[in-house]
Amino acid sequence: MQMKTLKSLAVLAVLWLGWTLGEQAWAQGAAEGEIVKIEVRLAGGATGVDEAFVRSHIRLRVGDAYRPGLENEDVKTLMATGRFTNVSVFLKRAGGGLHLIFTAERARTTGTVILKGFDGEREISADRLKIKVSKLLGVMTTRETEPYLDRKVAADVRALEDYYRSKGYYDVSVNAVPVINTTTLDRDVTFTITEGERVKIEEIRFRLGRSINSIDTATDQLTTELPHGLVTGDSVRLFVQEAANDRAEESVPMPAIMPAKDEAGAQAAPMHRGAYYFVRVIARNQVTLHHTAGEAKAGGRRVDFVTVANVPHYLETPLQPERFTVKELAKTLETKERRRWWSPVSWFKGDGRIMDEKMNLDIVQMRKKYRDNGHLDVVVDIDKSPDVDYAPGSEYDKAHRAWRRAEKRLDDFSKDLDKLQPGETQEIDGQLYNQAQLEVEVEKAEDVESAAYKKYKAARKAVYYATMTYRVVEGRQYKVGEVQFRFGGLNAQGIYTVNPGIKPVIPRETLLSELKLRPGEIFQPDALKSGTLGSDVDAISNAYGRKAYNKTEV
Structure with a gap:
């Protein structure tokens, strides 16, 4: 691997002795028509929320002027209820206006939630886990009879692993398998926990x-x-x-x-x-x-x-x-x-x-x-x-x-x-x-x-x-080599440029005395960041501030 062989770094400070305010323009998207109809279609689980529930969470109304993206807040609101696995909106023109179709896929109900262990060779029952089941259920969000959501199950896998690791079981792994119950059509979920061994740091x-x-x-x-x-x-x-x-x-x-x-x-x-x-x-x-x-x-x-x-x-x-x-x-x-x-x-x-x-x-x-x-x-x-x-x-x-x-x-x-x-006998180990x-x-x-x-x-x-x-x-220790100062300002196009003809307000020797990163000193990256302790950028700005140059850019 080719490695760097530089033994020193050069620090370059560029000072802008002026500043300007830019203006940001924004344009509002043009309305694409009046909403003449809002339709709700339900899919997914056979039970749960109805059309009235969906409509109660939709902010848009018939007669509103539609612009692209207005429906996004309604989608976020519906998904935030936790009752849906997906919500989508389709548009089509109808009767001189727009017809909005909300398609909401209802989440299935969570059926049985099972916890069990695996010791590396075979499955073990939950009562033989090293941590009580009640404590494990306490860190989980998946609950029986509540809407089933993949993201909740995934979050519970992480929560269980984090809880075990907080107790010293560093090698723990958790696997979740959801299965549709063919009788109830609910989602049964089995969490299998491979606990590993409890470890503490000796040295x-x-x-x-x-x-x-x-x-x-x-x-x-x-x-x-x-x-x-x-x-x-x-x-x-x-x-x-x-x-x-x-x-x-x-x-x-x-x-x-x-x-x-x-x-x-x-x-x-x-x-x-x-x-x-x-x-x-x-x-x-x-x-x-x-x-x-x-x-x-x-x-x-x-x-x-x-x-x-x-x-x-x-x-x-x-x-x-x-x-x-x-x-x-x-x-x-x-x-x-x-x-x-x-x-x-x-x-x-x-x-x-x-x-x-x-x-x-x-x-x-x-x-x-x-x-x-x-x-x-x-x-x-x-x-x-x-x-x-x-x-x-x-x-x-x-x-x-x-x-x-x-x-x-x-x-x-x-x-x-x-x-x-009954009445029979059997020989086992000679008896x-x-x-x-x-x-x-x-x-x-x-x-x-x-x-x-x-x-x-x-x-x-x-x-x-x-x-x-x-x-x-x-690795190597880097030190500061040459330190240069360049001065500039705004040109006719309003762009900052270096101008060799500018006479600095503060002599270079004085600016150098303000710096931490002087030639031969150990290079410290944070000294080039404004807002950090001992920042050379801030040191130069402060030096100009004492001269009443409050809009200096470094």
Whole structure:
């Protein structure tokens, strides 16, 4: 990727020593005729509002002069009632005037609203969700017997996910499926909630990133914009800035990357975002990537890059940011680690919770801190993948397996009991059971299954702790180069133009003394914005204001 190599910026101030007021003309659309008839047509649901309801919400009347767009307010009013899925207006000429036809599609009635869960393998009933159904219904707007609207269902999906995330369930997902009830013709809606695990932030750390200028597909060498500071054997990760970016190219996908190959042609594990790799240092700004530290040190089995595109690539290094200390950066964050002591306000402030809106604000605030210090190309990214222990042998895994075994045993006993006729016996696990004995075994299995599920549910509700990594690609620090002032005013056509012959009221040296952005100073973008603290634009305007030039434009 071709990067900028400029080390200084020039600031240009253009002063207009006059101003003028423009006039804005507007024209009222010509009337297209008198309304001679207003017709209402209803479609959609078989029940609900009638024609009188629609007419009571239409402002236009027979005899009114019609202009294009007059009907828009009536359409908005009808849609705002929530009783329609669509309202349209058609016009046709009739009897020397206009005939308006309002077609309103009535919303179907909402039938049964069902909540259920999915644990990754099978559906679970609402009473086995980690959050009470009453609390979930409280954040929803979809209600039985009320008009059904797709936008309300979509809003409820977002509301449920937001509510779960506010409780620490960051990986939650909600899916809504509306179905027309063939008997009542109502819309039944089923919300399926995949809750995931509750996660809190144990540690927030910062890592220095390096921008990759280019990748040589022949040698698989990565060239960084600045010296990387790495040593052979260091672990790194590749990433692309994903959130809160204000440059379009930063959201372009990464190039395709092939797995590493050994001499026999066997492929290693595929490369993917978030995976750790190990560097072999070729030069102070060049490295190759390997799957193990040993391979990096020996120079064997490097990662094979097969295609490259001109998109920003970044390396996450194990190094700390250089421009600011960890403490200084932590002060800019809205996201906080979990509290290790009791606090009456921690629940309100959301300490320890993974919340998208806070992390997006973190990125904006960190970027501003760097940009205010001349790092105009700064990139901030957050690795927010919580490390939850689902591994075989973990407490979660043990509880999950025990519950599944107990559930299967209960299911088997229940099926055997259903098939057993009075007076018959059945051999199960080498033992004969009659109907009464099998009923006792079913009751025992129910108790075992219930106890196992409680242990599994407790394991699922356990708070898992995550490490959040903020990755900062600082880039170069820019400083002010030359500062120029140009003066001008209105020409004969009323357009502002630069006039080299104008003698400035205030000498250039005096204006320069008013500025924050002087030659050699760190470039700060906000200094060129009027209305911001320490604005150079405002400083120049104020200097002219003290000379009674109150209409100066900068």
